[in-house]
Amino acid sequence: MRYRMKGFLCAFAMVATLGVNQIALAGFTPFVIREGGGSAPAINSLPGGGTEIVITQGGQKAALGSSDIDGTKLGDIGRLSIERLDDVSRFSAGSGPAVGPYLNFWITDGTNFAVVANEPSNAAFQPLFNNGYDLTFADLADKTAKIYENADTSWLPSSGVGLTFADLADFTIMAPNNVPDWAGLGSGAPIVLSGRATNESYGVNWVFGDTLSNYVSGDPGYQVQNAAVNSTVPEPTSMAIACCGLMLAGLRRKRRR
Known part of the structure; x- marks a missing residue:
């Protein structure tokens, strides 16, 4: 009886754990979005797996991007983090480079696409910076969400005006790969150059x-x-593993009767 109970408790723990958080942390890919003054931002690999992105003039733009949670709701973000290694004290307090990088999410209603972004130089967002960011959706929920890269915002709440991230929680995170261009899509959109x-x-x-x-x-x-x-x-694979755990526990119980 004691062993059967342990089997069920183990399976239950698997379901509970997998149901709260997707196991694998996403992998991010560095890419150039736009050149500035005829030159692209430099992207360098650092020892230990870090990345350096050198922005020397206005117009240059690069990013670290991930599609690992594409298809999930914006409000289902569990944790979103990045660590700064360089000395941010060389920049003016509260300035863009002192509290960067900033966030861009592609969101969709299934037909239309837009970028929703934060602005880290916003005073309400700056307290979240601590040599980088370690955020949950709760941290973002009441912050101003700005809409970019679509001239038509009629499909968004309040036509895209005066929104917070909470207002957009039910929209799906999805990159617009292989989608024809639309009005309002600019060169600054987070698209690989x-x-x-x-x-x-x-x-x-x-x-x-x-x-x-x-x-x-x-x-x-x-x-x-x-x-x-x-x-x-949870990912479908994770749920399948959890279900298998429950089934195995049930079979063990049946065999020992």
């Missing part, structure tokens, strides 16, 4: 640089590591 013909992109993006010089890092650049995101919705 070399993949413009197919809109090659990622659903979740940590972004470096901007149209203006407000996110110029100089050289050395932004040095980051441990970019990760997960979802509160």
